[in-house]
Amino acid sequence: MQGSHSKDIAHFHIVGINYKKTDAAIRGSFAINQAQYQHLLDNAKSLYLDDIFVLSTCNRTEIYGFADDPQQLIELVCKETEGDCNLFSQLSYVKSGEEAIKHLYQVGTGLDSQILGDYEIIGQIRTATKFAKTNGCLGGFQERLVNSVLQVSKLIKNETSLSAGTVSVAFAAVRLLEHKVPDILQKKILLTGVGKIGRNTIKNMIDYLGVQQITLVNRTAKVAEDFAGQHGLRFAPYEQLEQELKAADIILVASNAPEPTVLPSHFEGSTPKLIIDLSIPFNVDPAVRELSHIELVNVDELSKIQDETLQMRQQEVPKALVIIEEHMNEFLYWYKMRKHAVVLKAVKDKLTEMHTKEIQQQKNGAQYKLEDIEAVSSRIIQKMINLMAGKVRREADKSDQYIAMINDIFETGVNQE
Template sequence: MTALSRLFAAYPSIFAAGSLYKNMQVSHSKEIANFHIVGINYKKTDAAIRGLYAINPAQYQQLLEHARTVQLDDLFVLSTCNRTELYGFADSPQDLLDLLSRETHGDRAQLGELAYSKSGEEAIRHLYQVGTGLDSQILGDYEIIGQIRNAAKFAKAQQCLGSFLERLVNSVLQVSKLIKTETGLSKGTVSVAFATVRMLERHCPDIRHKKIVLLGVGKIGRNTCKNMIEYLGVKEVTLINRTLQVAADFAGQHGLRYAPYENMVSEMQAADVVLVASNAPEPTVLASHFHQSSPKLIIDLSIPFNVESAVGDLEHVTLVNVDELSKVQDETLQNRLGEVPKALAIIDEHMAEFLYWYKMRKHAVVLKAVKDKLQEIHTREIQQQKNGSGYKVEDMEEVSSRIIQKMINLMAGKVRKETDKSDLYIAMINDIFETGVKQD
């Protein structure tokens, strides 16, 4: 750290006079030590519990609106099938936990027991590792970065994403792209969608001849369907979506069949395999739908679960959820483990750059305050000279001398007032202005 940095960061009060002190004050809540992440993920909770704390768009909107009322206005929520995390500035991680529990269906006490929190640089590193797939349930899962981008974009649209978080998210996006192109961490095909393909291969060797229903044609549903077509060669897939046109458009692109949402039960009963990726707030696929149906495999890709747990109790139905899918191993996964050190090195490099930007930004605030103070003194002295009788251009020399003397008096006064720090102040001033004076 330079002498200038030490002076302004450790003892900003050396220039604390009038408007300078006011301008130099920075919101304490935006100090890096007050940047936190709180959340739950697959490491400590199963999919059923995670579903209780999942945040849908309506809840996200409400959370941000309430956050502003309690002076929390720089944060975003990441809610996926594997985690729900809240990133932002607050006096304490507990403030963020309170926000999370307020908008979700889970118990506050349970959340306190299950949740983790990280602060400062540890929280920053966590976001880098999440965004690059290092913290994913399936190592190297690249879909997470799009979810982070969308979560931050939503918060920004609600004016709840400050310059720190926006810069951090952009850095994470950049690092994720670098790791994808410069390492093998995301090479091969390993994702929840592909794990579904592996599961279907194991349970249904003759999958090409099975009738499949896909309920929900969102991103996960589309990716899963594309993987089934590409890797399994399936053709008998019926798409069902609440918005019929979405299903119709996707079906038209891939030569598939679609049906209206009102026909969901009859279509599922006639199917051999049902994939559920509907992301409804509560189960829409019920045990009563299958009491008289033929045997079938049902895979629930949704968080919270969209398939009633009682479906799994039916003897003729096999029910699989996202946690079970994550256990599907592939040789690609082992290859990715060898790429982790390379990914961590890239994160270290870019995190250091981000932290340097953060520190320089803090210095820039102080330096601007100093500049403003000098400008204030300069303007006042010029105005006083103009107000006097007989103002002349040659009087500028006298004005300049007074400005210099006022700055010397300002610093000298602070040195005299805080005698216990006077030696440090003088040493730093000497260093800053490079006077060449040798001090004993």
Template structure:
């Protein structure tokens, strides 16, 4: 099927929402899970979109790629999520061309993160692009751009202090527990969902709070058991979730399910507790926050937990931007040279075509003489001049520019002043 847009930079777009303009509840409407991601890429190909990837985290959902217009990405997101198109048009940001490229650099290096310098985002970009490539939906431009962003992210981490110190959603959860739960070492803690965020939060609790009374629950029991054994913790089967969370003093939810797994009925008649929902979309029913004996905290509230580390990171921003500028310039130079290479090859092919046609005509004469070969060369040269002259005559407004370029390319030595 013919693609309706070219792979020019002007047709490279990003459409997305993030924490700056939308709360976690709205972001949850447009979050893309792995199954939806695959379906989105499959649907994209049916509407002639074959070079894109989707970044969906707790703080943002963004589509990067080539399209005739950003509106096509709006349609893709609404096709696969519970979100409303009119709402998305109001809240989404769109960027195109070099502005979109710079945005990916800023996202990948943590400059656009809810917690400045968040280094986890680069792994999420890597995985998102890798999945798109495995589905045949990542072209050479996007792959090279992502690789450049990965390189820049690594450089900024090693050459600046932008990601120095311990600041992340997982760490913010620990700081929040420290403030909200007196005598945390003596409390019963339950973690629902032993994915990356859940594991990181648990490690931080052990290291910074010295807790030991932690019970892990996961849909796949083996995952919970392996992590529990490794860190000397308890674990319980998913079927025991309700009684376990009812007995907890602190409940951490990182189950990453498409809908709430902890319901208000689960906690209606229980002891007082702090519930921290680390999931997007929310995995704790909103009504839980209305229970007087429950303090419900979500990822947006966690982002407000500040640390002196963040102030130090702010001072590193100019250094990070300078590194981005340098490598973005290198990427754009590669892109322009690639375009030139394509043009030069096309010119070479055109000249070869003229050459072969003239040679074939000469072969029809049966005999070859030196003067015949000179005539062939003369005709080839004249046809090249005719092609250039024809273009100059046709594009009268650009004729001076074309002649100047030809003069420079062939280094004629003619002074046009």
């Protein structure tokens, strides 16, 4: 797919929102699911935009790609989501050229994550770019860049302690429970939504807190049944969700429904409860927070939990930045050489054309003689000199620069001073 814009690096942009300026509710309104992603890529093709991919997680929605104007990328995102485009423009950040490239390295290595060193983000980048490539929207530039980011992420994980220790939203939930609920072994716990985040949270709770009074509820009952069987837990059908919500003391919500599934009406006349909403967008109605006997914590509040692991990770940031700089410079060198390769190939084609033409003129239907080589070579050399001299003559204001460059390229040894 050929874009109408320049593939100059200055036209490579990243536009996005993240946890730094938006809360989870706003981010949820701009989250992009698989179907929306498909439509967005189709729209990008119709606008002749390429090298496009979207990264949509609980902490960010970002779109990367080449465009004449970053506003084109903003409109692609806003067209597919429910959020207000003016709000997105106000809250979003725009980075272009080398700054955009550096941002992707920092995102992919967990330096820009809400929890420093979060290694899960690299898998999300891999999935997002694979989908874009399958749909014909990932070109050579972006694919090379992403491969470099993947390599750097692996190096930083292996050569530094940036991702060492157990810190994630799931683990932060466990730390919260550890401090807030000292008698947690006596509490009834409910998980609704047995996806990756929900499973990780439950595993951490079992490993670190030793809890077992856990009930699982999931729209697809088989998923809850299988996970419950593996860990000796109880499961209940989704149709009994309201009943299970009322019975539980602690509720973890990790479902991915587009609208809230846990409502204030579920807790009328119920006992006090602690609810942790791990979903983006929120799956607990914000009005639940107004109930005096309910305490509600969401992912943004969880991510504020700091511990000694994060402090240790912070000390590893300088090492990670050195690795990023080294590999980013390698990528930029490849990009510049790639641009030069196009010019050098064009020069080679021009010389080949000139050579062929001279040979044909020399032959002129007759048998070619070895002594004619000197005449052909001389004419080719003179034509190249004429081309360069003509350019220098036409661009008088740049003539000194051109002559200095020619002098340097051919290493003539002539002192122009």
